[in-house]
Amino acid sequence: MKKKTFLKLCGWLAASAGLVGCAETPVTPPTTRPETAQPATTRPENSRPTTTNPVTAETVQVPAITTQYPTTTLPQGETTTLPVSPTALPTPPVTATASPAPTAMPTPTTQSSFSPVLKPVVPASSGYYFRFTANGRMVFYGRALNGSQTGTWAMTPGNPAWTFLTPGSGNFTTDLTLAALNDKAAGTTVITELSTGKVLATLQNRSSSTIFSPDNKMIAYLLRSAQQAGPEQPQRFELWMSNPDGSQARTVWSGLEAGNLAWFQDNRRLLWTGRDSANRRSGLWVKNVAGGDNAGAYTIIESKGLTGAALSPDGQSVAYWVTLQGSEFSGVWLARSDGSQARKLPWVGGFRWADTGELLYVPVRQGRETASTLWSFNPATGQTSRLTGPDKVPLKIALDQWQVAPGGRSIVYRNADDNALWQLTFRA
Amino acid sequence: MGLGLAERSRFLIPVEASAQTSPFGLPFQGPPGPDTWYIRQWYGNTRWAYRQRRALYSQGQGLHFGVDFFAPCGHPVVAIGDGSVLAVDGPYGAAPHNVLVRHPNGWVSLYGHLLARSSLRVGQRVNQGDVVGQSGAPTGADCDTHPHLHLEIRNNSLSATTNPVRLIEADWYNLTLGADNEGLQFQLDLNQPEIWQTISDQPDVRFGGALLNDYGRTAP
Numbered sequence: 001m002k003k004k005t006f007l008k009l010c011g012w013l014a015a016s017a018g019l020v021g022c023a024e025t026p027v028t029p030p031t032t033r034p035e036t037a038q039p040a041t042t043r044p045e046n047s048r049p050t051t052t053n054p055v056t057a058e059t060v061q062v063p064a065i066t067t068q069y070p071t072t073t074l075p076q077g078e079t080t081t082l083p084v085s086p087t088a089l090p091t092p093p094v095t096a097t098a099s100p101a102p103t104a105m106p107t108p109t110t111q112s113s114f115s116p117v118l119k120p121v122v123p124a125s126s127g128y129y130f131r132f133t134a135n136g137r138m139v140f141y142g143r144a145l146n147g148s149q150t151g152t153w154a155m156t157p158g159n160p161a162w163t164f165l166t167p168g169s170g171n172f173t174t175d176l177t178l179a180a181l182n183d184k185a186a187g188t189t190v191i192t193e194l195s196t197g198k199v200l201a202t203l204q205n206r207s208s209s210t211i212f213s214p215d216n217k218m219i220a221y222l223l224r225s226a227q228q229a230g231p232e233q234p235q236r237f238e239l240w241m242s243n244p245d246g247s248q249a250r251t252v253w254s255g256l257e258a259g260n261l262a263w264f265q266d267n268r269r270l271l272w273t274g275r276d277s278a279n280r281r282s283g284l285w286v287k288n289v290a291g292g293d294n295a296g297a298y299t300i301i302e303s304k305g306l307t308g309a310a311l312s313p314d315g316q317s318v319a320y321w322v323t324l325q326g327s328e329f330s331g332v333w334l335a336r337s338d339g340s341q342a343r344k345l346p347w348v349g350g351f352r353w354a355d356t357g358e359l360l361y362v363p364v365r366q367g368r369e370t371a372s373t374l375w376s377f378n379p380a381t382g383q384t385s386r387l388t389g390p391d392k393v394p395l396k397i398a399l400d401q402w403q404v405a406p407g408g409r410s411i412v413y414r415n416a417d418d419n420a421l422w423q424l425t426f427r428a
Numbered sequence: 429m430g431l432g433l434a435e436r437s438r439f440l441i442p443v444e445a446s447a448q449t450s451p452f453g454l455p456f457q458g459p460p461g462p463d464t465w466y467i468r469q470w471y472g473n474t475r476w477a478y479r480q481r482r483a484l485y486s487q488g489q490g491l492h493f494g495v496d497f498f499a500p501c502g503h504p505v506v507a508i509g510d511g512s513v514l515a516v517d518g519p520y521g522a523a524p525h526n527v528l529v530r531h532p533n534g535w536v537s538l539y540g541h542l543l544a545r546s547s548l549r550v551g552q553r554v555n556q557g558d559v560v561g562q563s564g565a566p567t568g569a570d571c572d573t574h575p576h577l578h579l580e581i582r583n584n585s586l587s588a589t590t591n592p593v594r595l596i597e598a599d600w601y602n603l604t605l606g607a608d609n610e611g612l613q614f615q616l617d618l619n620q621p622e623i624w625q626t627i628s629d630q631p632d633v634r635f636g637g638a639l640l641n642d643y644g645r646t647a648p
Contacts, residue, residue: 232566350606
């Protein structure tokens with residue numbers, strides 16, 4: 001690459017990613033660090049383990065940053081690998097008032113020789129509600145590049161071409177055949193065939209977030225009651241399901257403070273968090289919604305303060321938060337989806353499932369760490385591994401907005417420094 | 429912190445505070461964690477605020493005019509800066525109990541949803557880090573439903589609030605622990621998806637003013 005172009009791009013990247021400088025030095029692959037795995041505990045530890053910071057003891061590596069961003073000065077499609085010198089990392093102090101509680105920082109088991117790669121995906125102040133389809137396309141809401149059209153778009157990271165899907169916003173089937181588009185003004189959700197624009201149903205559901213079963217044959221939503229005791233009282237919900245054309249609509253549960261609704265992959269069960277109507281049982285609920293099953297919903301985990309539940313892609317496991325329930329119980333938990341083998345995990349932080357079966361997570365930062373670390377947890381083995389860290393990429397996620405791309409090799413996240421979406425590839 | 433569209437926000441700037449951008453500290457002494465405290469709702473154009481724009485937040489232009497810190501009932505709350513107690517259980521909302529502290533730089537901090545009436549007296553001096561009360565819940569008795577501290581920073585006349593994120597030095601994104609919910613995401617104006625989508629780009633709120641988030645097309 002010409003040096004002038006390199007310097008221009010270097011400056012753009014520095015401004016965009018919060019990097020402090022660029023140097024034309026060779027990329028140095030990280031060293032392999034075989035270390036002993038720290039198995040996950042099956043019950044909360046009484047004593048806090050020593051925090052391990054894998055950053056300060058290591059040689060700072062030089063990350064590779066690649067861009068194909070359409071608004072850069074590079075010609076379209078040109079890929080450039082730039083060596084960038086990261087900021088010198090401060091040593092975390094022993095105590096800091098604004099830092100999170102020390103949590104068990106898992107010891108990395110493996111360290112790939114792959115150098116993480118950062119690429120800009122969607123520019124600042126765009127790319128809302130982004131998520132991936134099964135074939136790796138990313139769907140999001142935003143304004144067109146070089147235009148005024150707003151709407152939901154599909155694109156493939158690395159390819160600057162965007163495909164316009166619809167002016168509205170909502171949920172989509174993973175094959176992008178159907179959309180459940182919210183119309184807040186009308187208080188409806190419109191089930192639409194994307195290819196033809198044909199409206200299958202208009203649900204009078206106060207524009208509740210409506211999700212499709214994996215086989216696209218059913219829909220479900222949590223309807224917040226219009227008759228609430230008060231905004232700070234427990235909120236009442238009804239769980240509804242129907243066919244996508246609105247037929248066979250029925251209520252399958254009612255209760256309080258419901259959220260995190262998800263379909264199992266078998267298309268027969270729904271999972272959500274909430275409390276029963278009597279406000280006695282609180283936790284993680286499951287209902288078999290297959291035809292002929294008249295059994296009621298049941299709790300697979302009962303706990304106060306349970307929130308943020310996420311089913312694994314194979315439906316075999318569920319990860320969830322328990323908060324404000326004392327040090328013994330508060331934290332991130334993992335259980336089988338029948339509620340068995342519940343265990344508190346030895347870390348605290350945002351998490352997402354990958355279709356590889358791993359639970360990827362970003363632990364809360366310790367002390368004066370200025371960037372985050374991405375880790376992987378293997379539910380089958382209990383092993384954790386660090387995928388990248390502040391010494392490799394300046395990962396700063398805003399608003400907990402990040403998604404794992406199909407294949408489990410990269411994430412897309414909203415960068416706190418420039419409010420744009422970036423892709424972080426951490427495996428070859 | 430994300431880049432915002434500064435031209436969309438008109439910030440209140442007390443004269444004494446203009447030279448000091450982050451004059452305050454956090455309202456808790458210990459570190460955040462899932463068993464201690466963490467941020468549950470940002471200031472401004474949150475999804476929860478949009479839902480409550482005609483009810484709970486109708487007098488606050490439809491926006492959430494403070495930051496909510498989830499904490500178990502009884503967790504000590506501390507002053508975010510030096511000052512003197514302006515009111516204890518005054519008519520400033522955030523039931524069942526509140527405390528207001530006037531600071532020398534012109535701002536007034538409000539600590540709401542406290543568990544019990546504070547033992548502080550009006551006019552009493554407090555220093556940053558002094559306990560002003562105990563965190564509680566809006567309903568008072570039900571500490572299982574939304575137990576939290578509601579922190580506001582108001583102007584000198586108490587007629588408006590500003591974004592605490594601008595005035596408190598903290599690693600803000602880290603204080604949510606990554607435990608997502610609708611109070612931690614912002615409501616989207618589908619016609620203007622660029623505005624008020626970061627924790628720093630949020631407008632000041634003037635009590636009694638017109639709704640700022642009564643969007644025609646919006647999501648989610």
